[in-house]
Amino acid sequence: MGPEAPGTGTVADRDEAEEFLRRFHTEQPGSPVPFRLRLEQVRAAIDATGTYRHTTAELAHGARVAWRNSSRCIGRLYWNSLRVLDRRGATAPADIHRHLCTHLRQATNGGRIRPVISVFAPDAPGRPGPRVWNEQLIRYAGHRRDDGTVLGDPRTADLTEAVRRLGWQARPRGPFDVLPLVIETFDDKPQLFELPKELVLEVAITHPDVPRLAELGLRWHAVPVISNMRLRIGGIDYPLAPFNGWYMGTEIAARNLVDDARYNLLPAVAACLGLDTTRESSLWRDRALVELNVAVLHSFEAAGVRISDHHGESRRFLDHLAREERQGRTVPADWSWIVPPLSGGITPVFHRYYDNVDQRPNFYPHQ
Numbered sequence: 001m002g003p004e005a006p007g008t009g010t011v012a013d014r015d016e017a018e019e020f021l022r023r024f025h026t027e028q029p030g031s032p033v034p035f036r037l038r039l040e041q042v043r044a045a046i047d048a049t050g051t052y053r054h055t056t057a058e059l060a061h062g063a064r065v066a067w068r069n070s071s072r073c074i075g076r077l078y079w080n081s082l083r084v085l086d087r088r089g090a091t092a093p094a095d096i097h098r099h100l101c102t103h104l105r106q107a108t109n110g111g112r113i114r115p116v117i118s119v120f121a122p123d124a125p126g127r128p129g130p131r132v133w134n135e136q137l138i139r140y141a142g143h144r145r146d147d148g149t150v151l152g153d154p155r156t157a158d159l160t161e162a163v164r165r166l167g168w169q170a171r172p173r174g175p176f177d178v179l180p181l182v183i184e185t186f187d188d189k190p191q192l193f194e195l196p197k198e199l200v201l202e203v204a205i206t207h208p209d210v211p212r213l214a215e216l217g218l219r220w221h222a223v224p225v226i227s228n229m230r231l232r233i234g235g236i237d238y239p240l241a242p243f244n245g246w247y248m249g250t251e252i253a254a255r256n257l258v259d260d261a262r263y264n265l266l267p268a269v270a271a272c273l274g275l276d277t278t279r280e281s282s283l284w285r286d287r288a289l290v291e292l293n294v295a296v297l298h299s300f301e302a303a304g305v306r307i308s309d310h311h312g313e314s315r316r317f318l319d320h321l322a323r324e325e326r327q328g329r330t331v332p333a334d335w336s337w338i339v340p341p342l343s344g345g346i347t348p349v350f351h352r353y354y355d356n357v358d359q360r361p362n363f364y365p366h367q
């Protein structure tokens with residue numbers, strides 16, 4: 001993501017449209033409609049209606065290039081194999097929910113996780129596209145207690161309160177309660193939808209040689225599906241375009257379960273390992289962190305759920321960079337996001353700098 005988000009006007013940006021079409025025709029030659037003709041069509045459509053409609057091929061390529069341009073993502077080597085589901089025709093919240101369920105099913109694929117994006121209707125003049133309030137399709141609730149502490153993921157505490165105000169009645173059961181989705185469209189009020197249980201693949205966390213770790217009852221969901229970024233292609237905004245890859249272990253075991261403002265579990269893990277937590281210089285935090293990462297990789301692998309480790313993923317990212325450079329393309333990258341939050345200096349991505357430029361198509365956070 002670049003430092004500056006583009007405008008969110010619902011009128012398509014002409015220059016961006018032209019630049020995208022030019023790039024599309026260079027990168028994907030052999031299109032049935034020649035470039036000049038397509039340019040005329042799009043200009044005429046923008047003049048007449050304020051916007052234009054991407055062809056299926058433009059949409060698919062645009063979504064893939066948006067991934068290729070995502071400077072925070074280390075996993076971009078496979079950008080060109082992203083599966084693109086064209087859901088622009090879905091308008092009713094119940095239809096959107098049905099397509100999101102299909103997305104989860106196809107992405108999860110019984111554990112052999114596949115990168116998928118579902119693209120819903122774009123913003124158009126006088127008619128903004130649909131949105132989902134959740135930052136990911138699968139997230140755990142953060143139930144705020146009276147004393148201000150949170151049961152579950154503190155990151156979702158506000159969203160959890162918001163879904164309660166919308167009528168979510170589920171009793172807090174534990175730290176890993178899956179939140180319902182909030183789907184908002186132009187024609188309807190925000191609506192709640194539960195995800196069918198069988199669509200939410202989760203992995204219980206165990207350690208290969210520390211049986212006590214299982215007693216913590218930790219788990220995580222198999223698929224991260226980001227649902228709160230808008231996809232911008234050729235001057236058009238798609239406010240709902242949920243996408244997923246598979247996890248890199250550190251996302252779960254060095255951040256989600258570990259950050260102070262998330263599950264904050266290092267003390268509990270250190271207790272399982274019997275570490276001396278009275279002095280920082282025992283490096284109990286670091287040792288607990290490594291063992292938790294071992295546990296998450298081990299558990300996903302044992303469950304047959306695709307996951308990668310930060311060493312392999314770092315090497316693949318540098319392969320990607322070299323391959324893109326051979327194509328004459330810049331790979332925008334944000335060092336602070338690319339370098340893994342564990343063992344940074346022993347991964348090759350640490351030892352260099354990157355250009356971090358805002359190239360479109362891309363994904364942007366909602367304002």
Ligand code: ARG
Nearest residue numbers: 224244245246247248251256
């Ligand atoms: N870091 C986020 C999480 O822990 C997921 C971001 C996307 N990650 C991915 N592997 N595609 O849930």
